[in-house]
Each structure stands twice: as structure tokens, then as C-alpha cells.
Amino acid sequence: MRYFKILTLIFFISLSSNLLSEITTTAETKTFVAASLQDGTFYRTQVYCDINLQALFDETELFSVIRGEYLTGVLKNPDILSLRELWIRRVFSFQNPVLQELSFKIGRIIHTWGNADELKPCDILNPQDLSFLLFQPLQERKIPSLSCLLSLRFFENFLIEGVFLPIFEPSVIDNSVYFPYPVFAEIKKNPFFTIQPAVFPLKRWRDSSWALRLGWSIFKIDGHFNYYNGYDTIPVYEISSLIYIPGPPPVITGTFKPDYKRIVMYGLDFQRALFFNITIRAELAWFDKGKFLYLDQNRFIIDNKSAIEKQYAEYTAGFDVSSFFLRDLYLNFQINQKIISKWSYILKEKEITTSLLLAIEYPLFEQRLKLKTRFFRGIEEEYNAFSFETEFKISGNASLTSGIWIFDGVSDSLFAYYKDRDMLFASVKSIF
Amino acid sequence: MSILKKTISFIFLLSFFIFAAEEDKNLTGKEIAERVEAQSKKLNFLIIRGEIEMVNLQSQRSEKRHYTVMSRIDNNRKSSIFRFTDSIYKNTTFLSLEQPDGSRLQYIWLKSVGSPRQIEGSDKDADFVDTDISNEEIGGFAINDYIWNRIEDRTIDNRDCYVIERVPVRKNARYSKYVVFIDKEYLVTLLARVYGKDNRMIKIIKSSDIRKVGETYMAFFTEVVHSERKRKTIVRIIEAIEKEPQKTFFRKEMMDSPWQ
Numbered sequence: 001m002r003y004f005k006i007l008t009l010i011f012f013i014s015l016s017s018n019l020l021s022e023i024t025t026t027a028e029t030k031t032f033v034a035a036s037l038q039d040g041t042f043y044r045t046q047v048y049c050d051i052n053l054q055a056l057f058d059e060t061e062l063f064s065v066i067r068g069e070y071l072t073g074v075l076k077n078p079d080i081l082s083l084r085e086l087w088i089r090r091v092f093s094f095q096n097p098v099l100q101e102l103s104f105k106i107g108r109i110i111h112t113w114g115n116a117d118e119l120k121p122c123d124i125l126n127p128q129d130l131s132f133l134l135f136q137p138l139q140e141r142k143i144p145s146l147s148c149l150l151s152l153r154f155f156e157n158f159l160i161e162g163v164f165l166p167i168f169e170p171s172v173i174d175n176s177v178y179f180p181y182p183v184f185a186e187i188k189k190n191p192f193f194t195i196q197p198a199v200f201p202l203k204r205w206r207d208s209s210w211a212l213r214l215g216w217s218i219f220k221i222d223g224h225f226n227y228y229n230g231y232d233t234i235p236v237y238e239i240s241s242l243i244y245i246p247g248p249p250p251v252i253t254g255t256f257k258p259d260y261k262r263i264v265m266y267g268l269d270f271q272r273a274l275f276f277n278i279t280i281r282a283e284l285a286w287f288d289k290g291k292f293l294y295l296d297q298n299r300f301i302i303d304n305k306s307a308i309e310k311q312y313a314e315y316t317a318g319f320d321v322s323s324f325f326l327r328d329l330y331l332n333f334q335i336n337q338k339i340i341s342k343w344s345y346i347l348k349e350k351e352i353t354t355s356l357l358l359a360i361e362y363p364l365f366e367q368r369l370k371l372k373t374r375f376f377r378g379i380e381e382e383y384n385a386f387s388f389e390t391e392f393k394i395s396g397n398a399s400l401t402s403g404i405w406i407f408d409g410v411s412d413s414l415f416a417y418y419k420d421r422d423m424l425f426a427s428v429k430s431i432f
Numbered sequence: 433m434s435i436l437k438k439t440i441s442f443i444f445l446l447s448f449f450i451f452a453a454e455e456d457k458n459l460t461g462k463e464i465a466e467r468v469e470a471q472s473k474k475l476n477f478l479i480i481r482g483e484i485e486m487v488n489l490q491s492q493r494s495e496k497r498h499y500t501v502m503s504r505i506d507n508n509r510k511s512s513i514f515r516f517t518d519s520i521y522k523n524t525t526f527l528s529l530e531q532p533d534g535s536r537l538q539y540i541w542l543k544s545v546g547s548p549r550q551i552e553g554s555d556k557d558a559d560f561v562d563t564d565i566s567n568e569e570i571g572g573f574a575i576n577d578y579i580w581n582r583i584e585d586r587t588i589d590n591r592d593c594y595v596i597e598r599v600p601v602r603k604n605a606r607y608s609k610y611v612v613f614i615d616k617e618y619l620v621t622l623l624a625r626v627y628g629k630d631n632r633m634i635k636i637i638k639s640s641d642i643r644k645v646g647e648t649y650m651a652f653f654t655e656v657v658h659s660e661r662k663r664k665t666i667v668r669i670i671e672a673i674e675k676e677p678q679k680t681f682f683r684k685e686m687m688d689s690p691w692q
Contacts, residue, residue: 112546
């Protein structure tokens with residue numbers, strides 16, 4: 001918080017200087033409501049107004065988003081007024097053919113790693129508001145992190161980036177309707193289980209997170225090698241104590257402690273435009289340390305633990321194509337797979353889990369109306385999630401979106417878990 | 433000056449004009465295209481601010497938004513970047529980087545995605561966002577992507593023009609050909625007729641208000657009439673200045689830069 005205040009102070013000193021005239025201001029408002037398709041119960045209302053201040057002074061850039069927000073449906077309401085994004089970037093250019101540029105960016109930043117869409121195993125630097133699953137776009141789900149980024153460009157086509165995240169911020173997973181992982185919901189709804197306050201990483205330099213990225217653009221292939229050494233923003237619900245009380249009926253009582261683990265991830269991503277309007281994008285992450293996978297609940301009492309550390313690979317590969325069969329028809333297809341190394345039958349997850357994502361968009365009436373549909377399919381977990389939405393451009397500055405999400409499945413997997421919680425939603429967005 | 437000297441000078445001058453006229457006549461379509469490209473590259477740096485207006489020809493409903501384009505030439509390779517600066521498309525940014533082989537590497541950056549997305553080559557003649565202007569018309573095209581057939585010269589609005597039929601090499605191109613009228617003096621396209629796969633004319637692009645900017649000429653008013661959509665897109669240049677934009681703006685990693 002101290003760093004945040006210092007940054008804010010720097011920013012407002014900059015504002016009050018004679019550079020004030022260089023700043024451009026825009027406002028963006030959004031009203032979002034979601035309700036149950038089954039009984040009409042309101043799940044969530046979100047109303048926000050973002051004031052966006054941005055400026056460019058020679059080779060220094062300032063960017064900030066101040067957000068006023070009203071939000072329901074989460075257990076911990078956010079501040080009504082917050083500084084969502086705020087960063088300063090300074091770029092130094094050199095005539096040197098080897099080292100051509102150096103840039104330094106500091107502040108509350110949204111980082112975007114990886115080249116795939118939506119299912120992005122390498123894009124793990126920022127925490128996310130997962131309380132609404134995938135119903136908000138990834139960039140809107142991300143919570144900006146206090147961080148600094150040093151970027152060096154070599155030989156025109158090579159880039160080395162280092163990111164330092166000194167303060168840990170967790171993802172938001174509490175919600176009155178959805179949980180991003182059904183296991184959280186199961187633990188939470190069990191009246192014999194108690195959840196202790198979360199254990200957060202200590203505020204020490206050595207508990208900071210950091211990441212490195214090497215980027216290249218050769219033969220029109222854009223790619224990156226990624227490395228992340230830092231805290232997972234999703235906690236592991238570890239067992240503090242578990243007691244078996246013989247019946248009748250037998251009961252297991254337990255106490256769980258959410259613990260944030262330090263993880264190590266190696267990643268690779270690339271994108272390349274091909275032919276026939278097709279562009280392929282892919283990313284692969286190898287989680288080497290710190291990822292804990294849950295056991296089957298029946299094993300909790302036998303093993304006296306809820307999760308064990310496992311290495312796994314996760315990749316997403318896909319393509320998007322425009323003007324597919326019909327002019328302006330846009331199609332995006334992705335396959336995501338998680339492959340657990342040295343898998344054991346005691347794990348809740350299967351050795352290989354596969355998800356498919358298909359997104360189709362088609363504009364009508366001179367692009368005033370856009371029809372969008374998305375379909376998620378879990379192959380091994382046997383779930384389906386389907387959305388259909390219409391986006392209507394009211395004017396050059398405003399749009400109205402409405403749609404539905406329908407869930408189905410046969411097991412207790414991510415979306416199947418919510419099959420009695422289908423959703424209707426509507427939102428209005430405007431920019432001034 | 434003696435009569436002999438005058439006569440010799442006259443003969444040389446006459447020869448020059450005859451030679452120049454003959455050379456002009458002998459120029460191939462591709463050579464004219466190369467001249468146009470060379471002319472456009474006379475400006476090493478350029479910043480343009482303007483307005484795009486889309487008009488429905490049936491309802492007369494119109495929508496305006498503003499844009500900024502920056503371009504620079506480094507090592508005879510042109511880089512350009514286009515951005516909408518207001519409306520719901522605010523900050524939608526398009527980057528085009530000329531490669532050593534003359535082809536273009538193109539990216540689009542959307543706030544909702546947060547990272548640059550490469551655009552496929554044949555996607556170049558797809559329309560940019562909801563306008564009637566193609567990605568290629570914004571980002572430029574590679575001469576080798578087309579076959580350039582010169583046809584008979586014509587006069588348009590009292591301006592002598594080269595007329596070239598531009599046929600895409602790629603089989604999956606959206607349009608079958610472009611018939612382009614290029615002003616001989618300014619080397620600016622005054623008129624382009626765009627034909628669909630069925631050889632029906634789909635778009636007419638008409639430019640006017642030609643002004644000198646630095647060492648080159650530019651059309652400050654362009655109107656694209658789309659006969660199928662019954663719509664037109666008007667592109668106006670409000671300001672065009674020869675000023676060096678920062679090289680770093682043309683990096684795909686910097687497409688989120690807050691310039692306006």
C-alpha cells in the first residue's frame with residue numbers, strides 16, 4: 001500500500017505540473033446485470049465508470065484508469081473508488097545496432113503474456129476476478145498488479161523482458177453464485193468443514209514474484225520463451241485437521257487453510273499468420289514446481305491431505321479465421337489440454353483433460369448488430385457450456401449486449417457443477 | 433547566344449520532351465506502381481490526423497470518428513500505424529511493417545485482447561473494423577502481390593492519368609481486380625474501381641483536394657462508395673505534418689502506447 005501511495009503521489013505531482021495540458025481524458029461506463037435463467041434471481045449487478053487519463057511527454061508515457069464501481073454478488077465488495085491502472089513508461093532509444101531500445105514501466109499494470117485466446121496457461125502474472133468464471137473477457141477479469149517491467153530490444157527482432165512483482169495480490173474466487181473450482185464450493189458447503197483465514201506470502205523481498213521473457217520475430221513467427229517464479233494467485237485448500245467420528249452416521253469434520261504456493265513455470269508461445277485468412281496461435285506452459293492438485297475427497301481421511309504437488313504441462317493451440325464460408329464470418333477454435341506427469345489414481349483430476357472452445361461471430365446490418373456464440377466442451381470431464389449473445393451498436397459511442405449462458409454435464413466438473421444456474425445477462429457500454 | 437547554340441539547345445530540349453513522352457508511354461503498369469511507391473516514400477516521416485464518416489445512402493444516417501496515422505521510412509522500408517482516437521473503437525490500432533522482401537507484416541491491437549494479433553496476408557482486403565476501407569488500403573500493399581496491367585491513359589477532371597488494372601496474385605483474394613487512375617503529375621490515385629469475383633463493380637474510391645505535403649502530394653478527401661452495402665465512407669485529412677514519430681511506436685509490443 002505504501003508503494004501504491006508513493007506512485008499515486010508521483011502521478012498527481014506530474015498532473016499538477018505544466019504538463020497538464022498534454023493529458024487527454026476519456027470516460028467509459030458499463031452497466032452489467034446477470035440473473036438466473038431458472039428462477040430470475042439476480043446474480044450480480046455491476047456498474048462502473050472508468051476515468052481514463054493518458055499523456056505522452058516525449059519518450060515518457062503516463063496512463064491511468066480511476067474506477068468508480070458498484071458491485072454485488074461478491075463476498076468482499078471492492079472499494080467504491082479505486083485506482084485501477086496507473087503506470088509510467090520511459091523509453092530510451094539508442095543508435096547502437098545491438099541494443100536498440102530500453103524501456104522501463106512501473107505502476108499498477110495489466111500484463112499480457114501468451115498468444116492464445118481466453119485459455120492462456122502462460123498468462124499468469126496478474127490475479128483475476130474469477131468470481132464470474134469466464135463470463136467476462138480475460139482482460140476485464142485481470143486485476144492490475146503493482147509491478148515494474150524492464151524491456152531490452154536487441155537486433156530489431158529480439159526482446160528480453162523482466163517483470164518484478166513485489167507485492168502479492170490474490171485472485172478473487174469468492175462469489176455467492178459461482179466458484180472457479182468446484183472443490184472450493186464442495187469444501188465450503190460442507191457443514192462439517194471449517195475454512196481458516198488464508199495464509200498470504202510474507203511481505204519480504206525474497207517473497208516477491210518475478211518473471212522473464214525472451215521474445216523474437218523471425219520469418220513472420222512471433223514467439224516468446226517465458227519463465228515465472230512467483231506465487232500462484234489461486235490458493236490450495238490444505239487440511240489443518242481432519243477427524244473421523246464413527247457413526248452412526250459416520251462424520252468427517254475438518255479444518256482447511258487456504259495457502260498460496262510459490263510456483264515455477266516455463267512457457268513457450270507463438271503466432272503466425274498462414275493463408276486463407278487463417279492465423280495460428282499456441283502456448284505451452286510447464287508447471288515445474290508448486291502446483292498442488294486435489295485428491296479425491298474419499299482420500300482426504302486416508303492420506304490426511306487434500307492435495308499433492310505435481311508437475312504438469314498445459315497447452316492451448318488454435319486458429320482463427322475470418323470470412324469463413326460467409327464474408328465477415330469469424331471463427332475461432334482452440335484446444336486446451338492438461339497432462340499430469342506421474343499421475344496417480346488418488347487424484348481427483350484425470351491424467352489428461354481436454355477442453356475445446358469454439359467461438360463464432362457474424363455481423364449484420366452494416367455491423368450494427370453482431371451475433372456471437374461460444375461453446376466450451378470438456379471431453380474427459382464431460383461438461384458443456386454454451387453462450388449466445390447479441391451486441392447492438394446504439395451509436396458510435398455506445399453498445400448494448402445481451403445473451404444467455406447454458407451449462408450442462410454429467411459429472412461435478414467446472415461447468416457441469418452449475419447446470420442449475422444458467423444465466424441471462426445484459427450490459428450497456430459507452431465511451432465519452 | 434548564336435543561332436547555332438539556340439538551335440542545338442532547342443534540339444536537345446525537344447529530344448528530351450520526345451524521349452520523356454516516349455518513356456512515359458513505354459512505362460509498364462508495374463513501373464508506374466513503383467514510381468507511386470517511390471513518391472510516397474519521399475516523406476520519411478508523416479503524422480496525419482483526420483476524420484472518417486460512414487453514411488448509409490438509404491437512411492442518410494451517418495457516424496463520425498477520428499483517427500491518427502503515423503508513418504516513417506527506415507532503410508527504405510515503410511512502417512505505418514493507424515488508430516481510432518474516439519468512439520467505441522477508441523484505441524483500436526493497426527500496425528503495418530514493410531519487410532525486406534516488400535511484403536507487409538500486419539497487426540491489430542484491441543483493448544479487449546491486450547496483445548497484438550497478426551493478420552494473415554489475404555485478410556488484407558478484409559474491411560477494417562466497420563468501415564469500407566480495407567486493411568491493405570490503410571496499411572499499404574506489396575507491389576509483388578499484384579499483376580499490374582497498364583491500359584489506355586485517360587483524363588479525369590482535366591487531369592491526365594495513367595490507368596492500370598491491378599489483379600491480385602493470390603487466388604483467395606476478395607476482389608478480382610482494381611482499375612486505378614493515377615494522376616501523372618502528382619502520382620496520386622484519383623479514382624479506383626474495385627470489382628468482385630463476379631466482375632461486378634463493388635466499390636468506387638474517389639480522391640480529391642490534392643495538396644503538397646513536403647516533397648510529395650496527398651489526397652485530403654477520399655470517398656469510398658460501396659454499391660452492395662449502399663453505403664459510403666468519407667476519409668478526410670484534417671492535418672498532415674512532416675514530423676518524425678517515435679520509432680518505438682512502431683513496435684508491436686508498444687501498440688498499447690497512449691499516443692493520440
